[in-house]
Amino acid sequence: MPSADSAxxxxxxxxxxxxxxxxxxxxxxxxxxxxxxPGGSGLRGRQMALLxxxxxxxxxxxxxxxxxxxxxxxxLNGTHxxxxxxxxxxxxxxxxxxxxxxxxxxxxxxxxxxxxxxxKHKSDFALFxxxxxxxxxxxxxxAECVGYVEDAYDALVDEFEPGATALELTRMLGGxxxxxxxxxxxxxxxxxxxxxxxxxxxxxxxxxxxxxxxxAKSVGFDFHRGRLDTTSHPFCTGIGPGDCRILTRYHVNxxxxxxxxxxxxxxxxLYEQGLLESEWATPCGMAASFGIHESQSRLWENxxxxxxxFWSAWGPRFRSAFSAFRSTSDEEFWCLLNQxxxxxxxxxxxxxxxxxxxVLRFELELALxxxxxxxxxxxxxxxxxxxxxxxxxxxxxxxxxxxxxxxxFGGIGYxxxxxxxxxxxxxxxxxxEKQIPALWDGxxxxxxxVLTDWLRANIHVHGQRFQPAELIQRVTGTPPDxxxxxxxxxxxxxxxxx
Amino acid sequence: MPSADSAxxxxxxxxxxxxxxxxxxxxxxxxxxxxxxPGGSGLRGRQMALLxxxxxxxxxxxxxxxxxxxxxxxxLNGTHxxxxxxxxxxxxxxxxxxxxxxxxxxxxxxxxxxxxxxxKHKSDFALFxxxxxxxxxxxxxxAECVGYVEDAYDALVDEFEPGATALELTRMLGGxxxxxxxxxxxxxxxxxxxxxxxxxxxxxxxxxxxxxxxxAKSVGFDFHRGRLDTTSHPFCTGIGPGDCRILTRYHVNxxxxxxxxxxxxxxxxLYEQGLLESEWATPCGMAASFGIHESQSRLWENxxxxxxxFWSAWGPRFRSAFSAFRSTSDEEFWCLLNQxxxxxxxxxxxxxxxxxxxVLRFELELALxxxxxxxxxxxxxxxxxxxxxxxxxxxxxxxxxxxxxxxxFGGIGYxxxxxxxxxxxxxxxxxxEKQIPALWDGxxxxxxxVLTDWLRANIHVHGQRFQPAELIQRVTGTPPDxxxxxxxxxxxxxxxxx
Numbered sequence: 001m002p003s004a005d006s007a008x009x010x011x012x013x014x015x016x017x018x019x020x021x022x023x024x025x026x027x028x029x030x031x032x033x034x035x036x037x038p039g040g041s042g043l044r045g046r047q048m049a050l051l052x053x054x055x056x057x058x059x060x061x062x063x064x065x066x067x068x069x070x071x072x073x074x075x076l077n078g079t080h081x082x083x084x085x086x087x088x089x090x091x092x093x094x095x096x097x098x099x100x101x102x103x104x105x106x107x108x109x110x111x112x113x114x115x116x117x118x119x120k121h122k123s124d125f126a127l128f129x130x131x132x133x134x135x136x137x138x139x140x141x142x143a144e145c146v147g148y149v150e151d152a153y154d155a156l157v158d159e160f161e162p163g164a165t166a167l168e169l170t171r172m173l174g175g176x177x178x179x180x181x182x183x184x185x186x187x188x189x190x191x192x193x194x195x196x197x198x199x200x201x202x203x204x205x206x207x208x209x210x211x212x213x214x215x216a217k218s219v220g221f222d223f224h225r226g227r228l229d230t231t232s233h234p235f236c237t238g239i240g241p242g243d244c245r246i247l248t249r250y251h252v253n254x255x256x257x258x259x260x261x262x263x264x265x266x267x268x269x270l271y272e273q274g275l276l277e278s279e280w281a282t283p284c285g286m287a288a289s290f291g292i293h294e295s296q297s298r299l300w301e302n303x304x305x306x307x308x309x310f311w312s313a314w315g316p317r318f319r320s321a322f323s324a325f326r327s328t329s330d331e332e333f334w335c336l337l338n339q340x341x342x343x344x345x346x347x348x349x350x351x352x353x354x355x356x357x358x359v360l361r362f363e364l365e366l367a368l369x370x371x372x373x374x375x376x377x378x379x380x381x382x383x384x385x386x387x388x389x390x391x392x393x394x395x396x397x398x399x400x401x402x403x404x405x406x407x408x409f410g411g412i413g414y415x416x417x418x419x420x421x422x423x424x425x426x427x428x429x430x431x432x433e434k435q436i437p438a439l440w441d442g443x444x445x446x447x448x449x450v451l452t453d454w455l456r457a458n459i460h461v462h463g464q465r466f467q468p469a470e471l472i473q474r475v476t477g478t479p480p481d482x483x484x485x486x487x488x489x490x491x492x493x494x495x496x497x498x
Numbered sequence: 499m500p501s502a503d504s505a506x507x508x509x510x511x512x513x514x515x516x517x518x519x520x521x522x523x524x525x526x527x528x529x530x531x532x533x534x535x536p537g538g539s540g541l542r543g544r545q546m547a548l549l550x551x552x553x554x555x556x557x558x559x560x561x562x563x564x565x566x567x568x569x570x571x572x573x574l575n576g577t578h579x580x581x582x583x584x585x586x587x588x589x590x591x592x593x594x595x596x597x598x599x600x601x602x603x604x605x606x607x608x609x610x611x612x613x614x615x616x617x618k619h620k621s622d623f624a625l626f627x628x629x630x631x632x633x634x635x636x637x638x639x640x641a642e643c644v645g646y647v648e649d650a651y652d653a654l655v656d657e658f659e660p661g662a663t664a665l666e667l668t669r670m671l672g673g674x675x676x677x678x679x680x681x682x683x684x685x686x687x688x689x690x691x692x693x694x695x696x697x698x699x700x701x702x703x704x705x706x707x708x709x710x711x712x713x714a715k716s717v718g719f720d721f722h723r724g725r726l727d728t729t730s731h732p733f734c735t736g737i738g739p740g741d742c743r744i745l746t747r748y749h750v751n752x753x754x755x756x757x758x759x760x761x762x763x764x765x766x767x768l769y770e771q772g773l774l775e776s777e778w779a780t781p782c783g784m785a786a787s788f789g790i791h792e793s794q795s796r797l798w799e800n801x802x803x804x805x806x807x808f809w810s811a812w813g814p815r816f817r818s819a820f821s822a823f824r825s826t827s828d829e830e831f832w833c834l835l836n837q838x839x840x841x842x843x844x845x846x847x848x849x850x851x852x853x854x855x856x857v858l859r860f861e862l863e864l865a866l867x868x869x870x871x872x873x874x875x876x877x878x879x880x881x882x883x884x885x886x887x888x889x890x891x892x893x894x895x896x897x898x899x900x901x902x903x904x905x906x907f908g909g910i911g912y913x914x915x916x917x918x919x920x921x922x923x924x925x926x927x928x929x930x931e932k933q934i935p936a937l938w939d940g941x942x943x944x945x946x947x948v949l950t951d952w953l954r955a956n957i958h959v960h961g962q963r964f965q966p967a968e969l970i971q972r973v974t975g976t977p978p979d980x981x982x983x984x985x986x987x988x989x990x991x992x993x994x995x996x
Contacts, residue, residue: 020548023541024522031525039723040741043521050518054552225537243538 004074019281052106086283116408156413201324238272267297274460294421313446502572517779550604584781614906621896654911699822736770765795772958792919811944
């Protein structure tokens with residue numbers, strides 16, 4: 001029987017091989033969202049299925065179980081203990097999933113993403129419906145295989161936010177939406193109006209792209225170890241050490257769409273680039289959760305990027321870059337960027353109404369999983385929820401249930417991460433403000449590296465050493481809680497001190 | 499023991515799985531030459547090594563040997579017999595290569611490509627030298643493992659042109675270069691001069707790109723199942739069914755660089771897109787050889803693309819697209835595009851001197867393999883050969899031995915394919931002219947699909963059903979031979995009838 005040291009070494013070798021193969025799939029996933037020709041989607045589905053099956057075979061190899069057992073019988077601590085804890089969690093989940101289910105999920109969701117893209121383009125839900133049906137059935141099977149105590153949804157959300165449950169999320173998101181409704185109404189009634197005519201002007205794409213590169217660099221995104229490209233659905237993928245890619249989209253009339261999209265994805269990118277390369281392929285070298293990941297992107301996009309201090313630094317750049325902004329003051333920029341207004345598209349939503357978009361998606365995916373809503377009835381159910389939470393009619397599927405890519409890649413259980421990220425971000429900012437006295441002076445000067453370094457030291461380098469709730473507790477001194485986020489909104493929009 | 503039918507089916511399944519994994523590596527290879535951030539080259543090396551090792555493990559699985567044996571004991575014919583022949587060839591070669599050598603070659607050549615790129619950029623051979631040394635040693639080991647009768651080089655060139663040998667290539671290329679020397683001198687002395695001042699004008703890149711797309715479409719390249727992108731070293735990669743990608747490069751003063759680069763790569767692309775999808779992953783669904791592949795690209799680039807007839811169709815387009823060409827006549831275009839002049843860069847070379855670039859590379863890679871030239875002495879040896887064959891001094895490594903990517907990816911034995919392609923193309927054109935009476939009338943009208951269809955039916959659909967020399971014999975009625983190519987040059991440049 002090998003010693004604990006050699007067992008750990010063998011497990012590490014296996015983890016690295018598996019992570020290398022997974023990183024190949026990440027390149028193919030990135031390519032699928034950027035450059036794959038339409039005719040290649042069938043092959044891409046087969047490629048993804050094969051890689052997923054092989055990764056799964058590696059992860060469930062009986063030898064992994066033996067090695068975990070040896071390590072559990074010995075005394076590990078620090079990162080080794082944390083890695084063992086997470087390896088065990090992953091192994092126990094993986095061995096419950098049949099190989100053919102893993103492969104089928106990869107193949108179906110790869111093709112479904114192409115279909116979703118077309119369906120969204122044509123605003124035709126009927127095209128996507130059969131694929132959504134398949135995905136819901138497959139995800140129910142996945143949940144049954146993995147097992148759960150209360151709700152099948154728990155088995156899925158756990159992949160995104162370890163420890164989260166439908167019950168707890170229903171409580172937290174329900175409370176948040178109840179608090180948000182009157183707050184949004186009050187903000188809307190009191191806010192100064194912004195000059196909407198600016199959105200009929202032209203903002204040349206090459207200048208937009210240049211500024212996006214500048215802002216990504218200014219927060220510390222390393223272009224030697226990463227890229228920025230164009231896509232229809234912005235995202236960030238950390239392929240592995242030295243290769244992290246962010247994607248944004250450009251609109252000639254809306255220069256802030258790409259700008260804040262980039263800032264958001266750069267926040268994700270900083271997290272990926274801040275993970276310890278020495279721990280690559282182990283849990284301590286991987287992001288703690290999707291919610292923690294989202295806290296990093298939302299912090300840069302909203303708390304920092306939409307602050308008055310940030311626009312002291314960036315107002316002049318925008319005035320010189322675009323003639324339409326020649327006479328826009330810093331305060332007017334702030335106003336433009338902080339208009340609160342219920343709208344149809346999640347990724348264009350302001351930070352106050354954003355979580356209402358999440359609440360409705362969370363409720364709908366719970367209902368899809370339980371069967372309370374059939375895939376065929378999704379457009380109607382979506383419209384009902386949008387009326388209920390946002391008070392708006394849904395004109396078509398592209399502005400309704402086809403707007404997001406998530407379900408097409410099988411990401412049922414993903415959406416709550418966004419709201420968790422918003423709540424975490426507010427808590428993290430309060431902690432950062434206490435620990436970095438000159439934080440806002442730096443932001444005002446365009447000096448953002450102090451905050452980047454702080455996030456790296458307090459969050460990024462830990463990877464999965466702590467579970468998400470524990471990490472938030474350690475960094476902020478309190479468990480996950482909506483209080484800081486509500487204080488942040490009241491302070492920012494209503495001038496009410498925390 | 500399984501029946502021949504079920505053995506064939508099982509072999510097919512294995513081939514498809516292996517081809518799917520290989521196609522993942524092809525995506526990563528494409529990405530490496532287009533979008534990989536510099537910091538990601540280490541990871542890319544590990545990814546490529548892992549995929550190569552896994553593909554090799556699949557290819558050498560003992561079960562493959564058993565299945566081949568079963569099929570060899572039964573009666574196959576048609577494509578099944580041809581697939582069996584090539585599967586056997588591939589298996590026998592693969593089992594001779596140790597898995598760790600395959601993996602090391604993939605890893606070293608992946609990183610070496612990044613180093614080569616930097617070395618070329620800085621024109622600094624010293625950077626690349628240690629990598630070239632490693633590659634030469636690894637390729638010698640590969641040759642020793644594979645085995646050969648006459649020359650270690652034979653074991654390598656066989657991968658690119660089945661059946662080719664150092665001895666036969668030395669004879670054929672030696673003869674060709676002896677015939678070319680006086681011919682080039684005669685052409686240079688007699689040719690009309692072209693207006694070189696055109697290469698100081700500006701040709702906007704967006705217009706160039708538009709025209710490149712047009713010409714690729716005009717020859718039949720299917721953009722639904724392919725892409726055209728930008729790179730520093732143009733190439734084409736057939737990833738698999740529905741996904742074939744060509745790359746070209748743009749220069750603001752040289753509109754024909756991208757145009758003919760695209761036409762060349764589109765020729766490769768047509769071949770890949772013309773392979774039978776139903777035979778995908780089997781030899782009969784793969785290109786016959788690198789030489790045959792090159793015949794397809796050179797035929798479109800030179801025989802068609804640089805003909806007077808072609809410029810009847812494209813002259814007007816260039817005159818309207820670029821103001822610098824406003825008063826350039828079709829005949830002047832022909833003159834511009836057919837200047838014969840010894841030069842330093844292979845891919846910019848005219849079709850008469852081009853093969854001299856190949857002869858010198860062939861001689862140098864033979865010498866690297868035999869040890870007659872050490873990697874450290876390559877720049878000097880290169881300069882000597884360039885003086886001997888092209889009469890020019892080499893100013894720096896970027897214009898010398900660092901100009902081509904091939905050795906960095908381990909492609910020793912690749913270069914002769916270019917000349918074989920030129921010879922085949924001339925033979926194929928003579929056959930096409932006989933069989934398609936209206937060929938040149940069509941080209942004059944910009945109607946190219948007749949030739950595309952003819953190439954598809956006579957060459958593409960066969961894949962590896964016939965070995966290269968047999969395919970050329972079947973299509974042209976004669977074995978591979980430089981005669982047609984020399985007739986073509988004499989006819990075109992000296993007005994001497996064949």
